[in-house]
Amino acid sequence: MADLGRAALVVTLGLVVYALVAGAVAAITNRRRLAASARNALFCAFGSTAVASAVLAVALVRHDFTFQYVAAHTNRTLSTPYALSAFWGGQEGSLLLWLLVLTGYGALAVALNRSLLRDLIVWVVPVIGGIATFFAFMLVAVASPFTTQTATVDGAGLTPSLQNPYMVAHPPMLYLGYVGLAIPFAFAAGAMLSGRTDERWIVATRRWTLAAWAFLGFGQLLGAHWAYVEVGWGGYYAWDPVENAALMPWLAATAFLHSVMIQERKGMLKVWNMVLVALAFELSVFGTFLTRSGVVNSIHSFSKSPIGAWFLAFVVISSLFSLALIMWRLPLLKARTKLESPLSREAAFLYNNLLLVALCLTVLWGVLFPIVTQVVKGETRTIGRPYYDFFLRSFGLPLLLLMGIGPLIAWRKTSLRTLGRTMLWPGLVALACGVLLVVAGAGSSRPGLIAYTFSAFVLATIVLELVRGTRATGSLVALVARNRRRYGGYVVHAAVVLLAIGIAGSSAYASSAESRLTPGQSVSLAGYTLTLRGVERRSVPNAIETRAVLDVKGPWSGTLSSGDNQYLHPPEPSREIGLKTNWATAEDLYVIADSANPKTQVVFVKVLVKPLVNLIWIAGIVFLLGSAIALWPDAREQRRLATRLALLRA
């Protein structure tokens, strides 16, 4: 079995090296049959990687402990879904997943575009081949998942808190996002190498970028919800380098998705788009370097390993390659038109891009700061939550406002008077919302109040656009079907608004209380009174559960229990929270019981009331819906696309 996996990976390495070398030679010498051969090698590489992946999957399901990887990441008590999830649980399996998704995405993207973009595809194949060569080499020479050993009786197992459905879905979602960004990057590089720097590469990869971005965004929300319900510290995002590693490429991809619209429509921002797509891809690989190298301290327990240096080398080489290409092709990347007015939709997109990139670079600076201070001052210094929160407010709030202004502002140019007239109704709604919030006592947090007011403005804008459009077409469904990209985008904007309200509510207006309780004693918070009934301990299969049981009275009455589980195999503890969601207000009552002692019946209880926090998770569903609308095949768009491509080819 392991031999088959190893052999399949060696074959993959050979095939992707061939796709790289033969593809490049074919593109330079304009040899069509050699180009077709390189393309077929890429298709076959997906097949051989799939064979290697199947071998590992079967070994995981069969608990084949002759595989070191299987023994290190699973044990016999794991159910099949969790045993399979160990595929992406360790370093070697993660790399194999990278390669599988990359060759799969690459083969599909090349197959779908080979007739429409023949002159560009000949260069896309060697670029994807080059990226795949790196991962295939790592799997063959540095970190093979097929290293064998004498079979052990059982494996090391899976940390209990990871035996959670969120953890089955969260990592592969992120990988689908990270790797997906390689496709627009490869097409951008292909466009520059072939000298075809018109809009075709953007049009061809729009859905690939959108899908990668959606996976990355939704994957992060899944991880945040897992942290919230499973890790039990009361929060969902810690600005940790590993979390930031996923956020940074998502921010760059968000900027890219917006700026390509300007290039498509006005032929502007060509250099900027090349920079953004390269930045998004490099940051996705850089994230892997961060998580695997151990160069920065993270609360995530990724092991330090030598593959970090390889990834750093890959990031440096591919960044230099991208920069060199952009510099080489600068004359071809000149804008067709100019920005006519700072008051125009193009300008609004540009401001949006600057803010998104500024936020992305700010996060990057925070991540790199410990390394920089170590090099410059000889002492590692870290930046905490206040830094990130400050810049999230500084860049995030204007971004929120721009999300409302953008759809209202005209292309090319507009006047302040026209803009004022267009913004009248959304502005009044926002103002009314702000006044109501102040009257309702929500003025205690200025950033929270601003976030809510801006959110009302954006939502009013979206409703206004939908009402106007529906009046014109006669039906909301017809309106959305007519321009799925635009209205899918509005749904995503609505998701971002829900996210902003959820984050503002659960951080700016959250309250907490802590108390040492014995049976009969109470702690009160935000109208709730929690009275300790007692501390219980019981044995369940594979764990000893200790729970503080609390009677709750207030806006909701009932019983909550919280404490810890001490698992027997592997011998790990996990914190178990008490959680009651009020779906009418999207508020959570969140209880953490510490040191619950069944002998003394003493427990330390922390209670948190987090208003509107559930809007964050609802935002995830709305985000998926909007992404699906924007991604859905659109016959009208295909016809427009075919016409445009024909014009560009001419």
Added chain:
Amino acid sequence: MSTRSPARLVVALGVAAVLSIFLLYTAVAGHSTPTLTPSQLGHHTGKLAVVGVVVAPVRGDSHAASGLRFGLRNIDGKSGVVRVVYHGENPPPLFKVGRNVVVSGNYQHGRLAGDNVVTKCPSKYTASKQS
């Protein structure tokens, strides 16, 4: 068709440069905390964070006046032990002897008065040999 790409690029680079300076200033001037290993503590005093591995004995209770008391050593083992007295919420459940942690607090007279403990979160499957 006229273009203004170079001008915009300059503006963008200018904004980026100003932003970088601002970031550099804010980051160096405030909000940053020295994060040291036990062997690097040396003459340092005041607010800082220590990265290390928990060493026995672990005694007391973080909620009690005497606090939770434990030691920290370099993760590679090449250092002396720094004594920590931690007050506050219970440390995370994964806190135990042998675990890598980051303790923030005030370091005076060779002792760290901790007010926050972060253990490594098992965001990936951890083999027992690593824990």
